[in-house]
Amino acid sequence: MSIICCFQDNPKMPVFPIISLKSEVREYLKSVFLNKELLAAVGHQEAEQRFERLLACLSHPPSHTCVRASTHLAPLDEIRQRLREELKKQLCSSSAEVPVEIVPHPCIPDVLLLPVDGPRPVQQLQSGVVVGALCGSAVLRGAHVYAPGIVASPKFMKAGDVVSVFSDIDGRCTRGATSFQGHKVFVGNGVAEMDRAAIFCTKEPLKGVGVRMTEPLYQSPSFDGVLPNLAFLQNLPSVVVGHVLGPCLGERVLDICAAPGGKTCHIASLMKDQGEVVALDKIRNKIERVRQNAQMLQLQSIKVFCFDGVKAVSSDTEKLKETDGPPFPPESFDRVLLDAPCSGLGQRPNMANTWSLKEICSYQPLQRKLFQAAVSLLKKGGVLVYSTCTVTLAENEEQVAWALKTFPYLTLQPQEPHIGAEGMPGAGLSPEQLRLLQRFSPELSWEQTQANTPLPDRASTDTIGFFIAKFLKT
Numbered sequence: 001m002s003i004i005c006c007f008q009d010n011p012k013m014p015v016f017p018i019i020s021l022k023s024e025v026r027e028y029l030k031s032v033f034l035n036k037e038l039l040a041a042v043g044h045q046e047a048e049q050r051f052e053r054l055l056a057c058l059s060h061p062p063s064h065t066c067v068r069a070s071t072h073l074a075p076l077d078e079i080r081q082r083l084r085e086e087l088k089k090q091l092c093s094s095s096a097e098v099p100v101e102i103v104p105h106p107c108i109p110d111v112l113l114l115p116v117d118g119p120r121p122v123q124q125l126q127s128g129v130v131v132g133a134l135c136g137s138a139v140l141r142g143a144h145v146y147a148p149g150i151v152a153s154p155k156f157m158k159a160g161d162v163v164s165v166f167s168d169i170d171g172r173c174t175r176g177a178t179s180f181q182g183h184k185v186f187v188g189n190g191v192a193e194m195d196r197a198a199i200f201c202t203k204e205p206l207k208g209v210g211v212r213m214t215e216p217l218y219q220s221p222s223f224d225g226v227l228p229n230l231a232f233l234q235n236l237p238s239v240v241v242g243h244v245l246g247p248c249l250g251e252r253v254l255d256i257c258a259a260p261g262g263k264t265c266h267i268a269s270l271m272k273d274q275g276e277v278v279a280l281d282k283i284r285n286k287i288e289r290v291r292q293n294a295q296m297l298q299l300q301s302i303k304v305f306c307f308d309g310v311k312a313v314s315s316d317t318e319k320l321k322e323t324d325g326p327p328f329p330p331e332s333f334d335r336v337l338l339d340a341p342c343s344g345l346g347q348r349p350n351m352a353n354t355w356s357l358k359e360i361c362s363y364q365p366l367q368r369k370l371f372q373a374a375v376s377l378l379k380k381g382g383v384l385v386y387s388t389c390t391v392t393l394a395e396n397e398e399q400v401a402w403a404l405k406t407f408p409y410l411t412l413q414p415q416e417p418h419i420g421a422e423g424m425p426g427a428g429l430s431p432e433q434l435r436l437l438q439r440f441s442p443e444l445s446w447e448q449t450q451a452n453t454p455l456p457d458r459a460s461t462d463t464i465g466f467f468i469a470k471f472l473k474t
């Protein structure tokens with residue numbers, strides 16, 4: 001069964017599948033979005049509509065690509081100009097219409113926005129390649145299909161064949177299959193750059209582009225190899241996190257869950273590479289990405305360690321003597337970022353989430369342990385920013401309520417910039433406290449997005465789902 005994007009009278013009004021969730025997860029999320037406090041604030045009908053809109057917008061990509069410009073290396077205007085030239089070259093070398101409109105964000109000084117055109121009326125072909133769901137989502141955000149992402153291809157596929165690309169959204173297709181009748185979504189057409197045998201009958205590690213997208217359903221430029229040191233692809237709320245943390249030159253900052261290092265590099269860039277940014281992550285092969293990104297962006301102030309953030313604080317003087325890395329004594333840092341591991345339910349586009357309710361609900365205890373370590377490592381007078389890319393209360397507003405109760409010396413702080421919505425009622429926080437929180441809620445502006453409002457107006461709201469809280473330790 002394939003699902004094709006089809007169109008009503010308004011070509012910008014897609015009939016595209018809503019995100020598919022396990023029924024227990026859907027019911028749980030519904031109870032979050034129809035909680036008593038929210039119902040009292042907005043009424044049943046509005047709360048229900050918001051929930052339905054959330055399910056719809058999660059399966060669609062945001063209508064812009066966000067680029068964080070390395071303003072520690074060059075001025076924004078220069079980066080914008082060079083990016084335009086690079087993308088024009090891309091336009092000349094392919095038949096695709098690449099938009100060269102590049103707009104600075106109206107209130108974030110290091111952000112450039114590029115419109116995404118879609119969904120476009122692309123005709124599905126006879127011959128089809130099936131890719132994994134992550135690869136399918138990347139294609140919807142402008143990427144080509146990398147060979148490791150291909151799960152199935154036609155039996156006699158040769159380099160040069162024109163093929164349709166489908167995303168195996170439930171992960172059911174067998175690797176190496178020649179066809180797949182399961183739940184798949186059409187994401188566009190492209191040209192195969194490899195024969196089938198080169199993809200499925202090789203012992204070498206697979207790399208490189210397997211299908212070059214020529215007619216993607218959502219058109220946005222491919223950033224593969226485009227000014228890698230100057231233009232860093234990052235979701236807008238993630239860039240907001242760096243500014244909200246507000247690091248200053250010469251400070252010592254801890255990014256306790258850092259990989260792959262997008263926010264670490266932003267923090268070091270905002271500090272003009274002066275001071276020290278310590279990046280920790282528990283997973284060894286992920287931490288290598290932080291090193292690579294720091295090197296690519298020419299940032300020397302970043303120190304990277306593979307370490308469990310929960311154990312990053314110690315008062316044991318013997319242990320501390322052994323190394324200048326973790327564990328650290330309490331009150332070692334001027335600012336701490338806890339960009340927490342989370343259920344990731346705000347990520348877009350995401351057509352299917354196969355997690356159980358138990359998995360979705362498993363993050364709260366770990367986040368609290370990390371939070372405890374983060375608070376302990378922060379100096380008095382220091383700033384702690386907590387963020388997630390999920391939409392549940394349990395990992396966001398409930399964590400804030402818990403933190404304020406558990407650590408009475410923490411106070412919520414206003415955020416700059418504050419371009420998202422305020423916190424969601426449901427965790428017993430006061431209206432004043434909710435106003436200090438920043439929740440990116442794409443469902444609140446979904447109609448505006450579909451009506452194709454001008455890019456700068458919709459860019460701040462048509463984002464992934466995201467949450468930011470800023471605390472001061474007194």
Ligand SMILES: C[S@@+](CC[C@H](N)C(=O)[O-])C[C@H]1O[C@@H](n2cnc3c(N)ncnc32)[C@H](O)[C@@H]1O
Nearest residue numbers: 257258259260261262263281282308309339341
């Ligand atoms: C949301 S991601 C961080 C993204 C990152 N801040 C960025 O902007 O590129 C969460 C990270 O936490 C890491 N993590 C999970 N448990 C951890 C722990 N106990 N200590 C340190 N890192 C952990 C995961 O490996 C994952 O890379």
